[in-house]
Amino acid sequence: MKKALAQNPNLLRTLIGLSLTLIFLLSYAVYGATVSPSAYIYNTEATVTNADSLQASSDIDRIYDDDSNTTTWAWSVPANGQNLTWVNVTATELSDGSVLKVMNGAKLYSHPLLGATYTLENPLEEEFSCLELCFHNVTHERISEDGEDISFFGLTSVDPARRSNGSVFAKNLDGAWAEANESVNYFHSPSLIRIEVTELGNRTTQPFIAIETVNEELREVKVFSVDAATEFVWALAAVVGCFSIVLVPSFTVYFAAQAKEKRDEAKLMLAKNKVQMDTNDASE
Numbered sequence: 001m002k003k004a005l006a007q008n009p010n011l012l013r014t015l016i017g018l019s020l021t022l023i024f025l026l027s028y029a030v031y032g033a034t035v036s037p038s039a040y041i042y043n044t045e046a047t048v049t050n051a052d053s054l055q056a057s058s059d060i061d062r063i064y065d066d067d068s069n070t071t072t073w074a075w076s077v078p079a080n081g082q083n084l085t086w087v088n089v090t091a092t093e094l095s096d097g098s099v100l101k102v103m104n105g106a107k108l109y110s111h112p113l114l115g116a117t118y119t120l121e122n123p124l125e126e127e128f129s130c131l132e133l134c135f136h137n138v139t140h141e142r143i144s145e146d147g148e149d150i151s152f153f154g155l156t157s158v159d160p161a162r163r164s165n166g167s168v169f170a171k172n173l174d175g176a177w178a179e180a181n182e183s184v185n186y187f188h189s190p191s192l193i194r195i196e197v198t199e200l201g202n203r204t205t206q207p208f209i210a211i212e213t214v215n216e217e218l219r220e221v222k223v224f225s226v227d228a229a230t231e232f233v234w235a236l237a238a239v240v241g242c243f244s245i246v247l248v249p250s251f252t253v254y255f256a257a258q259a260k261e262k263r264d265e266a267k268l269m270l271a272k273n274k275v276q277m278d279t280n281d282a283s284e
Contacts, residue, residue, distance in 0.1 A: 039224040040176035043165045044184060044216040046085075051077060051211035064202055071203040074196045079213045081106075081191030083184060085163050086214035087154040088115075091144070091197055093208045098144040100152060101196040106188050108154035109134040112142070115153035131158045156188045163216060167224065176221050184218045 061074035079087065087108055091100045102108070111134045134155070142150045160166065161183040168179035197207050 038169050038171065039167055040170055040173070040180070040221055041165060041167045041224050042176070042180040042184070042221040043219055044163070045219040046164070047215045047217070049080065049213050049215070051075075051209070060206060062206070069202070070198050070200055072196055072198045073206050074194065075209055075211075077193040077195065077211050077213075079188075079191045079193050080215055081188040083162070083186055083215050083217060084156050084188040084191060084213060085216050086212070087152075087156070087193055088212040088214075089150075089152040089154075089193075089195055090210040090212075091142075091150040091152075091207055092210075093205070094144045094147050094150065094197070095199045095201070095203065096144070096147045097200050098147070098150075098207070099198045100142045100144070100150045101139055101194075101198070102152050102154060103139045103194040103196070104154075105138060105190040105192070106156070107136050107138050108140065108156060109136050109158050110140045110152065110154040111135060114155070115151065130155060134158060157186065159183075162186060168221075173221065173223070177218075180218055180221050184216065 061072075063072040063074070064070075065072070087102070087104070089100070089102050091098070094100075102110075109130060111128075111130060113128050114130055114134060116128075140152065140154065142152055144150050156162075166180070166183060168176050168183065170176040170179050193211070193213075195209060195211065197209070199207070
């Protein structure tokens with residue numbers, strides 16, 4: 001650092017000027033993103049409907065197969081296909097070995113880990129991606145090993161833009177609404193959901209089925225904006241931090257070397273004085 005300052009006496013002035021230039025550029029970038037945005041964010045409103053409000057048929061089909069000694073219970077649920085996103089089914093009061101089947105002619109995306117709670121036994125849930133792992137089938141099956149409850153979660157699309165919220169790029173708000181509508185609007189057809197539970201034996205007590213569907217509607221589109229003052233403070237902190245990382249160690253080494261040099265000079269001066277005193281005493 002001492003050599004650098006000796007070679008360039010204006011080094012400190014150069015560093016300060018460079019810092020101010022970076023701050024100005026970052027401030028202008030924040031200002032430009034605030035006053036002339038092209039990014040918009042949108043939000044949707046979810047409507048959750050259970051089986052009762054869907055007017056599920058009260059006539060439950062019960063079929064006993066004497067050859068296989070199994071009883072099959074079947075329900076048909078006419079879901080609303082407009083912007084349908086989720087189809088969730090819970091089956092309780094099951095017997096051992098019961099098989100739950102959820103069927104839809106337009107196909108659903110599902111996986112046993114979709115909607116599952118992360119545990120040590122299911123570590124994949126932490127990094128689970130339905131886009132990569134979900135099955136896109138007409139029929140999905142779940143098995144109750146010991147009569148435990150079964151939960152099924154199904155998606156009509158793995159595109160996250162259709163659910164909850166998202167972002168679009170447009171020249172103005174009207175264009176943003178059009179882009180958001182194109183992302184969200186969807187009709188899932190056929191939307192009829194058929195649910196079957198197959199149990200071993202000639203069963204007379206039907207299992208309990210809870211059905212939930214989620215439809216989402218575009219509600220709000222607004223400009224993506226940032227707080228210019230806050231962003232400026234963060235930009236300033238970033239610049240100061242970057243230069244501190246570079247300058248603080250260098251100046252620390254420089255001042256430490258200066259202090260060591262002064263101590264060495266002081267020791268040398270004491271040694272010279274002692275030698276001078278010894279010489280004077282010898283001459284006397």
